[in-house]
Amino acid sequence: MNRSLAFLAVAVVITAISIAVLLAAQRPTPEDTNAVAINVTSRQWNYTPSEIRVKEGQTVILHLKSIDVPHGFAIEEYRVNVFLPPGETVDVKFIANQVGEFQYFCNVFCGTGHPNHKGKLIVEK
Template sequence: MSSRSSVKIVIIALGIVAVLGFVGFFLSQRGEISEKNVLVINMTSKQWEYAPSEIRVKEGQQVLLRIKSTDVPHGFVIEEYRINAFLTPGEIVEVKFTANKAGEYIYFCNVFCGTGHPNHKGKLIVEK
């Protein structure tokens, strides 16, 4: 293979990468548009409380919880929504769900995190 043709191959490869990059960019932009209706809630978990300790949303709302433990490992469970997340300290864990069941639901920690663990909980309120 001449060095000339390998230069061509490199240029073509770079072209393909550039095109894929643009396609990816536009697709991600479109994704953001459809994600506009998602309510993003940043949460923290620590011994022995969640902040916020109460979340109130409208029925049908798409919700993205971004939860970060600021001390030790915790859990985050909403049984009725089949949510069960493990919170590694310092990491943001994303929990996405559609609040399609009106009512009040307890979210709680299911990872033993010390003496206050049984009271480590909060409340999700889904309004009709």
């Protein structure tokens, strides 16, 4: 009896920990109304969308996905630099606190069109 109660208690604790870990591992979601989430697809040799326009101060969440070969995604001014394994979604989050136009580009050699694999982030006042 005591043994099964102990077993039950352990099972409950393990379940609770598992749920907590799963919740913590979930992708970031817009936690304020000032946040914007954008799906970005990467392929040889462009990003869709090729232009991202946000407002100064917005929290920007990008859900990045390569649909063919390994690519990268970088925005130097925002210290964004991630690797995109094909088929996986990689999330990036930053606050658009610099106004202007910034290039996002692929920094993983992905074929002959690699040098032109880029897009534009526009942060407006």
